[in-house]
Amino acid sequence: MKRTVLIVLLVVVLGAVSVNAQSYVVGLSVSTLNNPFFVDLKEGAEEAAAELGLTLIATDAQNDANRQLSSVEDLISRGVDILIINPVDSSAIVPAIRTANNAGIPVITVDRGADGGTVVSHVASDNVAGGRMAGEYIVELLGGKGTVVELEGIPGTSAARDRGEGFNAAISEYKDIQVVAKQEAGFDRARGLSVMENILQAQPEIDAVFAHNDEMALGALTAIRVSGRDILVVGFDATDDAVKAVEEGRMAATVAQKPRDMGRISVEVALKYLEGESVDDYVPVELALVTK
Numbered sequence: 001m002k003r004t005v006l007i008v009l010l011v012v013v014l015g016a017v018s019v020n021a022q023s024y025v026v027g028l029s030v031s032t033l034n035n036p037f038f039v040d041l042k043e044g045a046e047e048a049a050a051e052l053g054l055t056l057i058a059t060d061a062q063n064d065a066n067r068q069l070s071s072v073e074d075l076i077s078r079g080v081d082i083l084i085i086n087p088v089d090s091s092a093i094v095p096a097i098r099t100a101n102n103a104g105i106p107v108i109t110v111d112r113g114a115d116g117g118t119v120v121s122h123v124a125s126d127n128v129a130g131g132r133m134a135g136e137y138i139v140e141l142l143g144g145k146g147t148v149v150e151l152e153g154i155p156g157t158s159a160a161r162d163r164g165e166g167f168n169a170a171i172s173e174y175k176d177i178q179v180v181a182k183q184e185a186g187f188d189r190a191r192g193l194s195v196m197e198n199i200l201q202a203q204p205e206i207d208a209v210f211a212h213n214d215e216m217a218l219g220a221l222t223a224i225r226v227s228g229r230d231i232l233v234v235g236f237d238a239t240d241d242a243v244k245a246v247e248e249g250r251m252a253a254t255v256a257q258k259p260r261d262m263g264r265i266s267v268e269v270a271l272k273y274l275e276g277e278s279v280d281d282y283v284p285v286e287l288a289l290v291t292k
Helices: 002-022 036-052 065-077 094-102 127-142 158-171 189-202 214-227 240-247 259-274
Strands: 025-030 055-060 082-085 107-110 121-124 146-152 177-184 208-211 232-237 253-256 282-284 288-291
Touching: 025 036, 025 065, 036 055, 036 259, 055 065, 065 082, 065 094, 082 094, 082 259, 094 107, 107 259, 121 259, 127 146, 127 158, 127 177, 127 208, 127 232, 127 253, 127 288, 146 158, 146 189, 146 214, 158 177, 177 189, 189 214, 208 214, 214 232, 214 240, 240 253, 240 288
Parallel strands: 025 055, 025 082, 082 107, 107 121, 121 282, 146 177, 146 208, 208 232, 232 253
Antiparallel strands: 253 288
16 A cells, blocks of 8 residues: 555656646747748757756747847747847847746846846857868968958857957957958858958959858858959858758868757757746857868
8 A cells, every 4th residue: 555655646747747847937038030041050059948847839930139129028928937038139139038037937048148138058069169260271271371361250249249359359469461352241151142242343352251150151162253353251050051062072171160069959948947047148059160
């Protein structure tokens, strides 16, 4: 009799633990799903949530800061237990984070940071180090002398600021490296193409291009190919298309982030926090330079 009661109690306790683990709802706000990098990030988060028994609600801001604010407010109203946010704009996201703070909902940022509000953890690669890595490789390929173009990401994002900072810090150490053009192309392939076309028309001498992400790099690569000019291109993110371009010798290099790992790790950090474990303010994700 006692053994039967013990077994019943054990089943009830285990059932309660299982239900409790699966009762957590995680809200994920992604800046855009019109970019393979962020698709991978979302899929990594979904895989982790499924493995950990969590409910994940993902939204796509479509690179619109106002849309992201609305979607985060909607996730808050739906009563999520924690928010993981990949900001469209590091400054514009602050009101949404403060709304979550006021509602008692913890916030984790992933890939891109926020300029304000309370964030319990930030999961990302060291974008400054990645930008420096790209700059140093370009300097090496050019032998410390040449003209360079920088295609910048969305203004206001921490990724654009940090990658640009690292890149410019690296090349500034070489007086014979000159940046002849620096222009924003929105982390977008089509804009990277059109911006690069204009730069090619304006600049007769270009030896290398550093793009803050692979989508812009691939757009620039198309413009360069059409122009018939020989220009080195280095991107950032190591998306499948970019890695293929590197392997085929069309792109010089790309800085590899691991977006699927970012998504997975951010969900793991979220669960740890919800279960009362301490989490680091910053959780780094490894970087590497992909070359042929």
